[in-house]
Amino acid sequence: MDNRQETRLMYLVGYTREHPEYLEEIRYILDNYPEELNKQLTAGWTAIMISIIKLEYYSTRETIELLLKYNPDLTKHTRYHEYNNIFDCMFCIIDYN
Numbered sequence: 001m002d003n004r005q006e007t008r009l010m011y012l013v014g015y016t017r018e019h020p021e022y023l024e025e026i027r028y029i030l031d032n033y034p035e036e037l038n039k040q041l042t043a044g045w046t047a048i049m050i051s052i053i054k055l056e057y058y059s060t061r062e063t064i065e066l067l068l069k070y071n072p073d074l075t076k077h078t079r080y081h082e083y084n085n086i087f088d089c090m091f092c093i094i095d096y097n
């Protein structure tokens with residue numbers, strides 16, 4: 001799969017609030033295809049970045065905690081100035097709340 005396209009993992013992490021059953025499939029993917037965790041969209045987004053940005057309405061803290069257990073690369077960068085890396089994504093959420 002071209003890692004510039006949204007992966008199944010990226011999709012699932014963005015919608016666990018409405019679909020908590022997605023957590024089981026996320027675990028399956030991470031256990032069996034760990035390389036999926038750090039794949040990036042063309043704009044640079046990773047699964048954990050997507051989950052953090054969507055935390056307010058679509059994702060959950062449990063999703064983020066699950067992803068963190070699998071040691072994602074937190075040095076990845078996006079192509080967007082305001083969300084340059086994972087820490088910018090987190091600070092945006094903190095500031096928003």
